[in-house]
Amino acid sequence: MPSVNPSLSVDARTWFNEELESKNFIVPGVAAIVMTVVGTLLTSLTIAREWERGTMEQLISTPVTAMEIIVGKLIPYFALGMFDTAVCATIAVWWFDVPFRGSILTLTVGSGLFLTVILGLGFWISVFTKNQLAASQIGLVAAFLPSMLLSGFTFPIEQMALGVQPVTYIVAARYYIVILKSVFLRGTGLGALAGPSLALIVYAILIVFLAKLSFHKSLE
Amino acid sequence: MIERLRQILIKEFIHLFRDKQARFSLLVPPLLQMLIFGYAATYEVNRISTAVLDLDHSQESRQFLERFTATSRFQVHDVLYSESQIPALIDHRRVVLVLQIHPGFAELLRKGQTAPVQAILDGTDSNTALIAVGYINQIATRYAQDYQLERAGRLTPSLAQFAPRIALEERPWYNANLESRWFFVPGVIGTLLLVTTITLTAFAVVREREIGTLEQLMVTPIRPAELIVGKTLPFLLVGLGTVIIVAVAGTLWFEVPFRGNVLVLLFGTTLFLTSALGIGLLISTLCLTQQQAFSLSFFYAAPAIMLSGFGYPVNSMPHALQLITYLDPLRFYLIVLRGTFLKGVGLEALWPQMLAMTLLGIGTLTLATLRFHKSLD
Numbered sequence: 084m085p086s087v088n089p090s091l092s093v094d095a096r097t098w099f100n101e102e103l104e105s106k107n108f109i110v111p112g113v114a115a116i117v118m119t120v121v122g123t124l125l126t127s128l129t130i131a132r133e134w135e136r137g138t139m140e141q142l143i144s145t146p147v148t149a150m151e152i153i154v155g156k157l158i159p160y161f162a163l164g165m166f167d168t169a170v171c172a173t174i175a176v177w178w179f180d181v182p183f184r185g186s187i188l189t190l191t192v193g194s195g196l197f198l199t200v201i202l203g204l205g206f207w208i209s210v211f212t213k214n215q216l217a218a219s220q221i222g223l224v225a226a227f228l229p230s231m232l233l234s235g236f237t238f239p240i241e242q243m244a245l246g247v248q249p250v251t252y253i254v255a256a257r258y259y260i261v262i263l264k265s266v267f268l269r270g271t272g273l274g275a276l277a278g279p280s281l282a283l284i285v286y287a288i289l290i291v292f293l294a295k296l297s298f299h300k301s302l303e
Numbered sequence: 304m305i306e307r308l309r310q311i312l313i314k315e316f317i318h319l320f321r322d323k324q325a326r327f328s329l330l331v332p333p334l335l336q337m338l339i340f341g342y343a344a345t346y347e348v349n350r351i352s353t354a355v356l357d358l359d360h361s362q363e364s365r366q367f368l369e370r371f372t373a374t375s376r377f378q379v380h381d382v383l384y385s386e387s388q389i390p391a392l393i394d395h396r397r398v399v400l401v402l403q404i405h406p407g408f409a410e411l412l413r414k415g416q417t418a419p420v421q422a423i424l425d426g427t428d429s430n431t432a433l434i435a436v437g438y439i440n441q442i443a444t445r446y447a448q449d450y451q452l453e454r455a456g457r458l459t460p461s462l463a464q465f466a467p468r469i470a471l472e473e474r475p476w477y478n479a480n481l482e483s484r485w486f487f488v489p490g491v492i493g494t495l496l497l498v499t500t501i502t503l504t505a506f507a508v509v510r511e512r513e514i515g516t517l518e519q520l521m522v523t524p525i526r527p528a529e530l531i532v533g534k535t536l537p538f539l540l541v542g543l544g545t546v547i548i549v550a551v552a553g554t555l556w557f558e559v560p561f562r563g564n565v566l567v568l569l570f571g572t573t574l575f576l577t578s579a580l581g582i583g584l585l586i587s588t589l590c591l592t593q594q595q596a597f598s599l600s601f602f603y604a605a606p607a608i609m610l611s612g613f614g615y616p617v618n619s620m621p622h623a624l625q626l627i628t629y630l631d632p633l634r635f636y637l638i639v640l641r642g643t644f645l646k647g648v649g650l651e652a653l654w655p656q657m658l659a660m661t662l663l664g665i666g667t668l669t670l671a672t673l674r675f676h677k678s679l680d
Contacts (some may be wrong), residue, residue: 089414090418093436098393098426103432108427128593216506232343242350243342264427275394
């Protein structure tokens with residue numbers, strides 16, 4: 084007579100994050116949060132300050148064109164944001180032992196795209212608020228909290244209520260988080276990331292266009 | 304003194320509610336955030352996107368896999384026919400889990416041996432993966448039990464009724480359905496309040512300094528202490544108002560229970576707001592521009608949220624970090640919020656938290672007042 088205890092054994096094999104360590108994902112994701120703060124909040128405040136003090140009008144009356152003002156104002160923050168990403172990635176890998184399986188190129192391209200979106204958003208906020216207090220409050224609601232809670236950083240998007248999931252598509256950090264996960268854990272290249280990269284490109288074009296449009300309008 | 308205080312209060316309230324933008328940003332964002340984040344914040348795991356690969360094609364393997372289709376925990380998107388299909392599915396994030404049944408599954412079971420089930424998981428989201436493994440194990444154990452029982456019934460029908468069946472019944476208290484929304488909604492109230500109170504207070508003072516009106520205020524008969532009270536009291540009232548609105552919205556909309564005493568909640572909120580105001584003021588004394596004030600508020604608020612126990616329990620943090628959490632008023636306020644909402648406990652259980660927030664409030668306000676005098680000189 085055979086043994087009377089037929090049973091099942093589950094052999095679970097985890098890919099990409101073999102020890103299932105939550106830090107492997109949380110630590111690189113912090114880069115997205117830091118960039119949102121630098122990109123949207125600090126930028127919108129510096130530009131809103133120029134409006135508040137009336138120095139924006141002075142800038143505009145010089146021969147500098149609107150586009151030059153935008154670009155000139157944003158480049159230092161772009162550099163700062165990229166530098167912060169590099170610092171975050173270095174700390175993640177050297178200090179927290181997070182794997183880095185993708186390429187630095189993918190990380191740079193992805194971060195550059197995300198920063199463009201987030202800087203554009205910051206600029207846009209400052210143009211329509213023209214006031215530092217309002218810019219900071221709108222920046223918190225429109226950029227920081229969504230990046231933290233709706234991007235997949237703290238809570239997985241697939242688990243959110245079905246009504247909230249569509250909202251996450253307008254959170255730029257959502258796409259950047261996918262890129263970060265891929266670069267650190269999956270090791271997939273830009274090819275597999277065509278979707279999120281394309282979304283960021285479209286987003287960047289749209290937001291820069293909108294920012295420029297409302298900037299021109301506010302000058303009239 | 305009362306008259307001077309009254310004047311400055313009137314001035315601050317006018318500032319707060321004067322323009323449309325300010326009124327809007329005081330009322331709408333908290334409610335909107337409450338709604339969106341209330342729906343987003345969950346650690347429950349459902350609808351795990353799954354693919355199945357059945358290489359055994361037996362009645363047993365089909366029955367076993369059907370149990371995954373039957374539950375809402377899993378959502379079987381794809382039925383595969385070859386192992387080579389797995390990497391692409393996981394790489395492109397189409398599924399989180401692939402269940403694979405090897406040939407010979409049914410045969411091993413029929414012989415009364417242990418049959419393996421292979422689960423391949425995308426570990427990038429460690430929480431989902433861990434919980435998924437738990438569910439798979441539950442389903443597997445359950446299936447094996449049922450299979451044994453059925454088999455015993457077939458072999459020796461008379462014995463089947465004596466077969467032991469042990470089921471562990473867990474009964475969690477306070478949140479009987481273990482709804483994580485109940486846990487997060489009170490947490491969202493606390494985080495919102497911390498961020499808005501600190502930034503608004505810090506801005507209110509720094510703004511006057513940046514524009515140069517602070518000097519004007521100082522040459523009036525108003526004393527610095529009166530100015531501080533006048534500057535902070537409106538935010539205390541606004542904060543209390545926000546808590547009431549958001550708590551009502553949370554209980555009505557998300558049906559989070561409110562089991563405690565409203566007065567205990569308001570008392571705790573007042574203490575929490577006092578320490579948040581103290582921190583905001585302290586920040587304002589360190590900054591010359593609103594941009595600095597914002598960066599510094601942020602430098603405080605982001606770790607304060609992380610360390611408060613909102614997303615990750617304080618007990619599971621490294622010991623050194625746990626010590627830092629004692630400087631975080633939000634850590635104590637979250638206990639008060641969850642205590643009054645979910646447990647219905649009163650002051651007899653929450654007094655240590657109340658005391659801690661009182662001490663933090665006194666400490667930060669004293670420090671802020673001292674520094675405020677100095678920053679005027």
